[in-house]
Amino acid sequence: GEDVEQSLFLSVREGDSSVINCTYTDSSSTYLYWYKQEPGAGLQLLTYIFSNMDMKQDQRLTVLLNKKDKHLSLRIADTQTGDSAIYFCAERESNYQLIWGAGTKLIIKP
C-alpha cells in the first residue's frame, strides 16, 4: 500500500530555521499536506500544495515539493517556542482518504 515516512524528531535552536522532511510513495497524489498538532489538541491544517507546484510560501512557512524524488519539506523560518508541536505530512489518496506520516516532533532549544 501507499506509505508516507517522516523522521520522528527534530531539534533546533530558537531563531534558526527548521526543515521537516517527508517522503511518499504514491506518484499520483494530487495534494500533499502539512498539519500541526500541539499537545493535547487536534490537528490544525498549516498548508497544502497541489502536485503541479514546486514551492509554496506563506509567511514563515515554505513548502518544497520534489515530485521526481517524491519528497516534501516544510521550512519554518525564525523558529519560535510556539512552533513546538508534532508536524504531520499527509498525501491525498482519494477524495476521502489521506495517507498520514507518523509525525515529526519539533523540539525547540533556547
Add this chain to the structure above:
Amino acid sequence: NAGVTQTPKFRVLKTGQSMTLLCAQDMNHEYMYWYRQDPGMGLRLIHYSVGEGTTAKGEVPDGYNVSRLKKQNFLLGLESAAPSQTSVYFCASSYPPPEQYFGPGTRLTVT
C-alpha cells in the same frame, strides 16, 4: 462557529462495555471522518461518510460502527470495547476536499 466538536473529551471503559462518541460540525460540511491516533503512528481512518445517511469503511473499521443520521453529526460506536481500542479518536469534516478540519479529540482508555 464552533467548528468541529467532540464529546466526551476523556473516557475510561472496562473491557466489554459499550459507548458512543459524538462528533458535531457547524460548517455544513458534507464529508465527515473518524480517525484513531496511536503513539508513533500516523492517523488511521476508521470510517467516513460522504453525506447524510451514508457511511463507509476506512482502513481499520473492525470493532466500530458509525451512523450519520443528521448532516451535522457523526457517531462512532464501540459495541464491546477491547484494550486494543485504547487510543485518541479524532473526528474531522470537509466540504469539499482537500481540506479537513479536526476536532480536539477524545482520549479513550479500555482496561
